[in-house]
Amino acid sequence: MSDSMVKKQGQALKTLRRGVLRYSEQVRDVGTSARSQASDVHRKAEDAVERRRSNLRKCERELSAAQTALAACRENCGGLQRALATAQENCRVAKQQLVRAQKAVQLTAEAQSELAAAHVQAQAAVSEHSSIASSALARLDGMLAAMGQSNFLQGLKGAGQVLVVTAEVVSAMGDGGRLVANAAQALGADTRFADQSVTEMRERNESQQLYHLGEKQVEGEARSRSRQSLGEDPGKSS
Amino acid sequence: MTLDGPIRDLDSALSELHRAASDSDAWDDQERRRFDADRLTPLANAGRRLASTLTRAQQKLRTAEALLSDR
Numbered sequence A: 001m002s003d004s005m006v007k008k009q010g011q012a013l014k015t016l017r018r019g020v021l022r023y024s025e026q027v028r029d030v031g032t033s034a035r036s037q038a039s040d041v042h043r044k045a046e047d048a049v050e051r052r053r054s055n056l057r058k059c060e061r062e063l064s065a066a067q068t069a070l071a072a073c074r075e076n077c078g079g080l081q082r083a084l085a086t087a088q089e090n091c092r093v094a095k096q097q098l099v100r101a102q103k104a105v106q107l108t109a110e111a112q113s114e115l116a117a118a119h120v121q122a123q124a125a126v127s128e129h130s131s132i133a134s135s136a137l138a139r140l141d142g143m144l145a146a147m148g149q150s151n152f153l154q155g156l157k158g159a160g161q162v163l164v165v166t167a168e169v170v171s172a173m174g175d176g177g178r179l180v181a182n183a184a185q186a187l188g189a190d191t192r193f194a195d196q197s198v199t200e201m202r203e204r205n206e207s208q209q210l211y212h213l214g215e216k217q218v219e220g221e222a223r224s225r226s227r228q229s230l231g232e233d234p235g236k237s238s
Numbered sequence B: 001m002t003l004d005g006p007i008r009d010l011d012s013a014l015s016e017l018h019r020a021a022s023d024s025d026a027w028d029d030q031e032r033r034r035f036d037a038d039r040l041t042p043l044a045n046a047g048r049r050l051a052s053t054l055t056r057a058q059q060k061l062r063t064a065e066a067l068l069s070d071r
Helices: A003-072 A078-169 A175-186 A198-229 B004-023 B030-068
Strands: none
Touching: A003 A078, A003 B004, A003 B030, A078 B030, B004 B030
């Protein structure tokens, strides 16, 4: 696979992985928020039931009192009759309000229960699939990265071969050529100029020093023989 | 109105997932198609089922709020 394709697919995997992770967070947050709002409405409904029940009890006491007062009245009872009628109407409305609040509690309880079940199901499904998806995408991303690195190393080997040519060009410079060749070998390129190991490098240096000493020894012996032939003292330096 | 926010957020999440899937079309082979079927589609379906429940719940909560008003 080409480098650009590796890069594109790697980017695609990262995009998908981010999208999947973000989606699972959003589903969790949405479910939590919805349940919280439903819970608020449910609490209001329960408070309303308490208030309206209290109101109905008050109405029933007033109704009872109005009935007692009217029962005790012997004349000019019109006012008491009107009071009784008002108390009866108030109680009717209060009872109606209480029933509505009780219905609201039932509806909000159903909504809460359905939301809780749906949220748990959604989270379970999202957790399962997003976890597997995320792992799979991470694994694929890793494989693509390795493929890309392999392409990169292949590219470096190509660069190493360039260095081999360079080493051959500068071989006349001795140490310079070997240094370049060592670098080429580090990049996996094969070159006859490179040292194979530190030991071998040391051995090469030592053998070069021995060679140089040998050269000097040979030079010294040649100089001595030359002086002898000229009748000079070999021990004296020129 | 109750649950408007969560419903909107879930719609947005579903759109973003769809967009991430579209943006990642550079990965397009048999493995991708299997991934879409095995993972992306179930993820989206889980979200849609939740969205459906949110809508029904919103209707119930709206009715409850109307019952609680003093009118």
